[in-house]
Amino acid sequence: MRIKIQDCEFLTSAVKSSQYPNHPYREIALVGRSNVGKSSLINAVVNRRQFARTSSQPGHTQTINFYRVDQLVLVDMPGYGFAKVPQTLRRQWQPMIEGYLTERKQLAALLLIVDIRHMPTEDDQMMANWIKNTDFPAWVVATKADKLSRSRQKQQLDMILGSLQLPGFAFSAATRIGIQDLIAILSQFNQ
Numbered sequence: 001m002r003i004k005i006q007d008c009e010f011l012t013s014a015v016k017s018s019q020y021p022n023h024p025y026r027e028i029a030l031v032g033r034s035n036v037g038k039s040s041l042i043n044a045v046v047n048r049r050q051f052a053r054t055s056s057q058p059g060h061t062q063t064i065n066f067y068r069v070d071q072l073v074l075v076d077m078p079g080y081g082f083a084k085v086p087q088t089l090r091r092q093w094q095p096m097i098e099g100y101l102t103e104r105k106q107l108a109a110l111l112l113i114v115d116i117r118h119m120p121t122e123d124d125q126m127m128a129n130w131i132k133n134t135d136f137p138a139w140v141v142a143t144k145a146d147k148l149s150r151s152r153q154k155q156q157l158d159m160i161l162g163s164l165q166l167p168g169f170a171f172s173a174a175t176r177i178g179i180q181d182l183i184a185i186l187s188q189f190n191q
Contacts, residue, residue, distance in 0.1 A: 007070045008046045013063035015096055017103060021066050026189045027073040027106040031097075031127055032113030034079030037143035040173035041113065042067055042074050045182065052076055064100055072190040073106070080123045101130075108189050109137045116142035116156050116170055120163050128164040139185055140168025146175040153177075 011021040030038040039052040046069060065076040077097055101107065110131055114124055131138045142160055145153050153170045161168050171178035 009068050011066040011068050013065050015063050025071050025073045026108035027075050028109045029075040030111050030113055031077050036113045036115050038076050038113050044173040070190055112140045114142050116145050138166055140164055140166045141171045143171050145170035145177045146172035
């Protein structure tokens, strides 16, 4: 089954469970560091530039954002790690993110988004370890692949996947490298 990318909508932003949208669909959460390309990935899936708002400034996503794509909901989480926002606000994100990941019944899978140009951070390792201790299917999506040569992409991807011990692939929102891999994964949950 293919996702009908023309059938998509922003559902809502939430900071607590009472604000989560009520719908019958399965959800796939996008987790990763700030400014790693989570929103750009959503835009690539639906083939629209500003469907999910993006920013070159880390920490732009400060809420949990829900996007319906056909009969699937992609959930854009605030990035962990570096963000140019007040420390008090970043401290509020942790319980918000943990609450969603541990309590949301519609959550069906996770995409751990990393930048292919860098080795996984301690935060990425912690997230990968948490994921491996759950029953959720999960994949690493190594974004910004267009910034590296093909041979360097493969080398970096092998090191990242070896480090995180999860399956995954290289991806670029700009050149659509890996878009078919991503669509194939999303299609498994699009019911």
